[in-house]
Amino acid sequence: MMAPAWRLANLADIPAAIMTAEASYHAVYDHCTAKYLTQAGVKVSAFRLGYQALHGNAQMIALEKNSLKVAAMIAGWLAPYYPGTLARFLIRGVEMTHNFQGEVIALSKVSH
Secondary structure (H helix, E strand, O other), rough: OOOOOOOOOHHHHOEEEEEOOOOHHHHEEEEEEEHHHHHOOEEEEHHHHHHHHOOOOOOOOOHHOOOOHHHHHHHHHHHHOOOOOEEEEEEOOEEEEOOOOEEEEEEHHHHH
């Protein structure tokens, strides 16, 4: 689409993030999605997980071995938007409580 893109007014005040994994088929065009959203007035942050030293992921990030590290990165990104809040992630039987200040508060194994 030629600039300027249609303004996405309902998303303008909502921070958005695009996480692109190295082995994902999205890796070749996610930068275009980020550029379109930016043109449309959305505050978007684009992360290439490989540039964040999170290697080997495909599009199913929550199922990967380093998924808790990705969850911690997401919590760090959310920190400025929700100060003083705790986040809880349950990934592959592990529960992580994160304080959005870059610190993991609790890490526990969850049994079924």
